[in-house]
Amino acid sequence: MNDFLSLFSLPFMQRALVAALLTGLAAPAIGTFLVQRRLALLGDGIGHVAVTGVAIGLLTGASPTWTAVVVAVLGAVLIEVIRERGHTNGDVALALLFYGGLAGGVLITGIAGQGAARLQEYLFGSLTSISAGDVWFTFGLTVVLLVTTLGLLPQLFAVASDPEFARVAGLRVRAYNLLIAVLAAVTVTVAMRTVGLLLVSALMVVPVATAQQLARSFRTTLTGAMVVGVLAALGGLLLSAALSFRATVAPGPTIVLLALAMFASTWPIGVWLRRRRRLLSPFPAVESTSHTVTDEHPHEHGQACGHPAVPHEDHVDYVHDGHRHAVHGEHYDEH
Amino acid sequence: MSVTPDAPAPVVVRGGSVAIGGRPILRGIDLTVEPGEFLALLGANGSGKSTLVRAITGLLPMAAGSVSLFGTAYADFRDWHRIGFVPQRSTASSGVPSTVWEVVASGRITRRRPFLPLSREDRQAIADAIDVVGLGDRASIGISQLSGGQQQRALIARALAGQPDLLVLDEPAAGVDLANQQALADALGVLKARGATIVLVAHELGPMEPLIDRAVVMRDGRVAYSGPALGARDGHDHHHAEGSTHDHVPHVGSPFDGLGGGR
Numbered sequence: 213m214n215d216f217l218s219l220f221s222l223p224f225m226q227r228a229l230v231a232a233l234l235t236g237l238a239a240p241a242i243g244t245f246l247v248q249r250r251l252a253l254l255g256d257g258i259g260h261v262a263v264t265g266v267a268i269g270l271l272t273g274a275s276p277t278w279t280a281v282v283v284a285v286l287g288a289v290l291i292e293v294i295r296e297r298g299h300t301n302g303d304v305a306l307a308l309l310f311y312g313g314l315a316g317g318v319l320i321t322g323i324a325g326q327g328a329a330r331l332q333e334y335l336f337g338s339l340t341s342i343s344a345g346d347v348w349f350t351f352g353l354t355v356v357l358l359v360t361t362l363g364l365l366p367q368l369f370a371v372a373s374d375p376e377f378a379r380v381a382g383l384r385v386r387a388y389n390l391l392i393a394v395l396a397a398v399t400v401t402v403a404m405r406t407v408g409l410l411l412v413s414a415l416m417v418v419p420v421a422t423a424q425q426l427a428r429s430f431r432t433t434l435t436g437a438m439v440v441g442v443l444a445a446l447g448g449l450l451l452s453a454a455l456s457f458r459a460t461v462a463p464g465p466t467i468v469l470l471a472l473a474m475f476a477s478t479w480p481i482g483v484w485l486r487r488r489r490r491l492l493s494p495f496p497a498v499e500s501t502s503h504t505v506t507d508e509h510p511h512e513h514g515q516a517c518g519h520p521a522v523p524h525e526d527h528v529d530y531v532h533d534g535h536r537h538a539v540h541g542e543h544y545d546e547h
Numbered sequence: 548m549s550v551t552p553d554a555p556a557p558v559v560v561r562g563g564s565v566a567i568g569g570r571p572i573l574r575g576i577d578l579t580v581e582p583g584e585f586l587a588l589l590g591a592n593g594s595g596k597s598t599l600v601r602a603i604t605g606l607l608p609m610a611a612g613s614v615s616l617f618g619t620a621y622a623d624f625r626d627w628h629r630i631g632f633v634p635q636r637s638t639a640s641s642g643v644p645s646t647v648w649e650v651v652a653s654g655r656i657t658r659r660r661p662f663l664p665l666s667r668e669d670r671q672a673i674a675d676a677i678d679v680v681g682l683g684d685r686a687s688i689g690i691s692q693l694s695g696g697q698q699q700r701a702l703i704a705r706a707l708a709g710q711p712d713l714l715v716l717d718e719p720a721a722g723v724d725l726a727n728q729q730a731l732a733d734a735l736g737v738l739k740a741r742g743a744t745i746v747l748v749a750h751e752l753g754p755m756e757p758l759i760d761r762a763v764v765m766r767d768g769r770v771a772y773s774g775p776a777l778g779a780r781d782g783h784d785h786h787h788a789e790g791s792t793h794d795h796v797p798h799v800g801s802p803f804d805g806l807g808g809g810r
Contacts, residue, residue, distance in 0.1 A: 244643055247643050248641045248642045248643040249642065250642045363661065364662070366659060369645075369653055370653040374634065376606060377632055377654075377705070380606065380627070381632070381654070382628075382657060424644060428689040429645060430649050
């Protein structure tokens with residue numbers, strides 16, 4: 213245990229924690245808009261394109277982070293243009309870039325004479341090798357991202373939920389769509405060092421899917437997703453650090469699996485809550501045509517009888533075995 | 548929303564022509580909508596009524612002719628808050644859940660500045676819009692939990708949240724049961740009484756018929772009739788033009804379609 217606590221005094225661990233916190237905030241914030249536009253895999257597509265960016269950095273000796281930002285932004289714009297102009301579906305546009313990005317990245321890394329190990333740092337993240345400069349870079353990008361997504365929330369929400377309405381409302385829909393794509397690209401490169409390019413989309417999508425299980429408004433989903441993202445990123449990092457005394461445990465996969473575990477545990481709760489709400493929502497008030505009395509009814513309904521009591525006009529109906537029984541004097545009515 | 552006698556007409560289309568994929572759909576459209584008028588655009592499927600509405604709102608460019616809104620040519624028009632648009636069968640459900648209030652509040656976007664929170668006036672307008680369409684008790688419910696007719700009413704509330712002077716609705720009553728059509732007509736009646744100008748695309752007028760000031764019937768991309776609404780009870784229903792419907796823009800899946808094979 214003391215070994216574990218002493219980890220916090222290590223500078224690289226402190227930097228890793230800050231980077232994980234920032235990524236956990238930023239990725240779900242933009243991810244919510246992607247999920248809303250049914251572009252959940254956009255982050256994945258951009259991540260694959262960014263592999264080529266990293267490879268170009270390795271080849272030219274420039275900072276792979278910066279080349280990844282540039283190439284990822286270009287890729288994101290390209291996906292958006294193909295989606296908007298071509299009559300191709302969004303997912304086909306994504307698939308095209310998926311393969312091009314990954315193939316280009318592996319090819320160029322080979323030409324640069326770099327081994328797979330170097331590329332792997334970017335593919336699956338290497339929180340522990342983050343420099344102080346990287347942390348500041350991540351911090352700056354996260355601030356930009358959060359200010360833009362939260363500040364322009366009404367605009368982005370309108371554009372993502374109904375582009376035609378947004379256009380007639382005078383919004384420049386194409387500009388906002390490009391903004392979302394560019395912000396997604398920036399997020400991918402922010403998260404590149406934490407969870408890696410191949411797993412980055414998980415941190416954008418899984419927290420949103422988790423929050424959705426319990427939320428019914430957009431705002432709650434967005435906030436919930438950011439909370440889940442932070443918990444998963446920090447928790448995953450600490451978990452992997454704690455486990456690393458026994459085995460080689462990479463932080464990236466641990467973060468993603470923790471987020472998935474959170475989804476898996478909220479899912480049944482969400483199913484149960486939705487079922488319960490449906491069961492207990494009031495029956496519509498309709499003028500009844502007849503008065504039907506139950507046959508012999510040995511059971512006595514009451515507050516604690518265990519049968520759902522559903523509001524119906526000025527009384528409650530007790531629901532069981534496909535019947536709706538309402539108390540009427542000494543007997544029950546079929547409603 | 549008050550009407551002054553010499554206010555510029557909310558919509559003026561002169562010699563309007565719209566082409567999709569190089570094929571002219573609308574030709575020679577001349578249409579003026581007067582302030583405070585309730586205009587119904589009628590016609591068969593493919594007659595061009597939705598295309599006309601999309602041209603008026605700027606979603607489709609004009610191939611020839613001009614559109615002006617409130618006396619301003621379309622290219623110079625910036626007062627988007629004066630227009631409320633209800634698209635046809637909009638995808639009210641999206642990947643992330645949202646409440647009725649949130650959807651309606653997004654209509655206020657026409658009057659909000661970026662990066663600023665909702666003002667009290669904004670909140671009042673949103674609450675008022677929800678009340679007008681009769682969804683006051685459902686504001687915090689998820690939009691996907693509403694029935695089709697109620698979703699349509701929520702989309703109308705969204706257009707109203709910006710307090711527009713001109714409301715453009717593209718088939719709001721399609722696939723909506725009679726009770727919801729009545730609720731819709733009631734909401735439009737309130738707006739008409741407040742002096743709003745309304746342009747409505749419809750197949751059937753139903754409960755909205757008494758509100759209509761003028762009906763314009765489209766046929767094959769041209770205006771075929773403009774005048775008082777002729778109800779079905781007149782015995783001869785002119786709004787449903789005879790003839791088959793046809794594609795104005797034939798779908799070409801592959802350039803080699805029709806070179807044998809298949810049929």
